[in-house]
Amino acid sequence: MNILIQGGRVIDPANQLDNVTNLYISDGKILAVGEAPDNFSADQIIDASNKVVCPGFIDLSAHTCEPGPSQKGSIKTESDAAVAGGVTTLMTPPTTAPVIDTSAVAELIKDRCEEAGKMQILPMGALTKGLDGEQLAPMAALASSGCVAFSNCRKPVANSLILMRCLEYAATHDLLVVFQAQDEALAKGGSMHDGSTCTRLGLNGIPESAETIEVARCLLMAEQTGVRAHFGQLSCERSVRMISEARERGLPVTADVSIQNLLLTDENVNGFNNDFHLIPPLRSQLDRAGLIQGLLSGTIQAICSDHQPHERAAKEAPFADTESGMIGLETLLSLTLILVEQNMLELPQLIEKLTSAPAEILGLETGTLTVGKPANIAIFDQEMEWALNAETCHSRGKNTPFMDYPLKGRVCTTLFKGKVVYQLED
Amino acid sequence: MFEQTDPNQIQLTEEGELKHFITTEGLSRELLTEILDTADSFVDMSAKQVKKVPLLRGKTVVNLFFEASTRTLSTFELAAKRLSADVLNLNISTSSTSKGETLKDTLMTLHAMHSDMFVVRHSSSGAAHFIAEHVTPDVAVINAGDGRHAHPTQAMLDMLTIRQAKGDFAPLTVAIVGDILHSRVARSQIHALRTLGVNEIRVIAPNTLLPRNIETLGVKVFTNMQEGIKDVDVVMMLRLQKERMNTALLPSESEFYKLYGLTMDKLRLAKPDAVVMHPGPINRGVEIASSVADGDRSLILDQVTNGIAVRMAVMSMSMSGQMKSRGNEL
Structure with a gap:
């Protein structure tokens, strides 16, 4: 053909x-x-x-919900959404049900994806079994079953010794570890950024420190263990600065940000609009400016959709009682083009953030139009x-x-x- | 991105009349004054032999309490009955939600029974907003307390009590003391006091009980009670909600009482004619001394009396606006 x-x-x-x-x-x-x-x-x-x-887009975080709650989505439906948004590769986090902590689950995802036959879904493996933060997941086996990175998602490994062992083990096999940094105790019960809007609405806030403390801990551990580390979906200006400093010291750390955190702020939650119930939360204007700065300076290399489909009922309740997250695969391009429209980025720069940069983070051969690829x-x-x-x-x-x-x-x-x-x- | 319309507009008709009562935030001084004036007329009426008016005759009011309450529920019930409404009290915390029914399903079921007004108390901030905006916009929704967000009828009965005692809001300095962080009452009081134009609003609490950036609501923050209470005209104490004290917010009740409890000694620092208020139920010896609560400066029982009148006012005004927006006058 x-x-x-x-x-x-x-x-x-x-x-x-x-x-x-x-x-x-x-x-x-x-x-x-x-x-x-x-x-x-x-x-x-x-x-x-x-x-x-241009090359098909590579999305570093999109939930396909399979295996898991089929009322939210399936590999087939979310593949359709992906290609309608120009996304030909996505990485899906291990928070499936069951979680991606055995080769069987990773292979099931690969098989279903091949059946759908529209694009590539790269599973992210669990860092610890059941994401419980207690025992190492079989990372080497998961990697040979197609897992391209490992993460404990937003259930941080509380015990620092266990986290250290996880990172040492990942480094042994030269595996990429993804941190979705969030301190569990500081974020507990929170549903939005802890700022003026949160105070007015009387919601439980998630302070910046919930992210920055975990970013700091993970950076120190990455430095000590030499593991390849990537920070997913940053929300705070302070996190960008810490990662920038680490990169200046020569640490092999990378980062991405979701398009929603680049465009919106906590003020959007005003009026209890459940569509803005997102984790990580939309933060202040200062944070948003810091994330954009990080994108321009290269501290943040990639933009993702952080696509999270939910059934209607999951969003029909008072704000904090709803599930967090929004869909984003089909609007990824249009929303990122707003950054070009506002003269923050040139179009080729934007396309780099959606293609070659995420490909490089994951070590993929795609994300380019090089002959033979x-x-x-x-x-x-x-x-x-x-x-x-x-x-x-x-x-x-x-x-x-x-x-x-x-x-x-x-x-x-x-x-x-x-x-x-x-x-x-x- | 996303031009913001004032979210509090959902409680008003196109003509600017009340059709729900969800928060004191964003309401005009004229409207708040109208609520107080209407309530005043009901205060006079409640002292008479025949206490009923037919303003809500033939209307069905459902008191939907997803959180336990005695005082607020009973004053809402009395208020509705004095307006001649049919009243149904539902204590949902022990019924359908424990069977797994969603809030929306519960509301839709009651809607199908042709209710005209929902008086809602819920533990989640934004619950009243959610119901009025997304579930039953054609039923008047009165917020009887949602999470930490708002308790507007409590705030308005406090305003009525202050007006009765002091006459004019403009010269007043008002201190709100205690658990500001968890308090929907404090938030509603702050918005109402600001709109009614008091001279100064102070909040007094340790940092663990103050929400982030509380000063952006237009208040002065004090962590020292002696400094904060100095020369104030009104002291509004808050209940220290033990059931919410599930994290390390305070070392002990006794230390809180020592530092922030309202005693006669501390009250002496306020203006000589300063009045003391509390939304109840009071924790004697935790946030307030018995000698103060029962003393001649205390307006705590006046607040309860005014609670019925204020609830009658917002119920009749909201029903009237709701009927107009539905296209038929009450």
Whole structure:
């Protein structure tokens, strides 16, 4: 199968490419960029004029809820949502039910993903068995079953000695550890950032220190053990500064941030809008500015969706009684383009944060249009105006404050391994 | 991003009349004064032989208490009956939620029974807001306390009590003392006092009982009781809620009493004609001395009397606004 993607603005940050040109695909791989290879005859031609052609997006945090509560989502439904958002690879955290602490669960996810056949789901393994923080999970076995990183998610390993052992063991096998930093006691019972809005609404707050204390502890342990560490979904300006200092000291630490924490603040919770019940919480203007600064300086390399689908009932209760999280796969591109619109980032820089940078963190061969690599590609119209609505939304969850919100920039076509897996209908 | 409309507008009709009563925040001085004036007329009426008016005749009021309460529930019940409503009291904490029914399901069931007003107390902040906005916007919702967020009828009965004792709000310095962190009463009092234009609002508590950035609500913060109570006109004590003392907030009740309990000695630092209030039930010897609670400066029992009148006022006003927004006058 030969495909020609014609006349698009091809942006490939890994190769510093930004040109209006043609892209040639054969046998699921990138065959050539620019000049047509000898004897190439296209079976399919995709007209990409006035559109951007770039590597498929790589999302470092999206819940697919399988195995687990099927009323929230499944690998099939959330794969559909992913490719509609141009996402061809996502990493899913181990907070499935059962958790990803055995090879069987990791392999089940891989099998279901292959059955769906639309994109790549990379399981993140549990750092400790059952995420209980007591006994090491079989990390080496999980890695050979496809787990690309290990995390205890937002259930920090309370016992520092056990955490140290986890990191030493991960370092032994050169495995990546992901910290979603949150001190359990300080965050307990909290549902939003501990600030003026929280005080007015009378909700339990989650102070910055719930994140920063855990970031500090994990940085010190990463330094001592030499483990490769990544901080997922930062929310505090102070965390960015600590990670920046650690990187200046030469520590191999990386970080990502969710698009919602880059765009919104705790003031959005005003009026008890349950769609803004997010963990990590939306924080202050100062924190938001710090996260953007971190993104620009390179302390934060990647932007993720932190996609978390929920059934309607999970969001229909007083604020603190609802489940936290919002869906984000289908709005990832449109929302990140707001950063370009506001002149914070150039378009190629943004695409780097969604493709080559997360690929590098996970050590993937994708996230680029280099000849010979898998043809995972997103084609989007930067100017197209649209809105996500409950009928056309692919995710099983409809929980996002951006439902029916006017958006700009939409994915038109997504290719996975050289196959069109999503095509926007006219 | 997301132009914010004032979330407190959901309790008002397009004409600016009350149709729910959820929080004192965001209501105009005129509206708060109207509540006080209406309540005043009911205070006079309650002292008469025949205590009933037909303002809610034929209407069904459901008191939905998801949290235990004696005093608030009984004053709401009396208020509704004096307005000639049919009243149903439901103590939900012991019924449907223990069978796994969601709050929304419970409300929808009661809605199907054609209730006209829900008086709701719930342990979660935002519960009244949630019901009024998302569940039953066409039933008047009166907030009888939601989590730590608001207890607006308590605040308004306190305002009525202050007005009766002091006349004018403008020259007053008011101190609120005790567990500010967990107090929905304090939050509602602060918004009401600010809107009614008092000279100064102080909060007095140790740092463990003060919420983050409380000064942004327009109050002066004191951690020393002697300094905070100096020359105030009104002292509003808060109940130290033992059931919420589940974390290390205070070393002991006795230490709290020593530092923040209202004794005659501390009260002497306030203005000579300063009055003392407490939303009840009081913990004698924990936040207030018996000699103060029972003394001639105490307005605690006046607050209870005013509670019925204020609840009658907000119930009749909200029902009237609700009927108008439904398209039929009461």
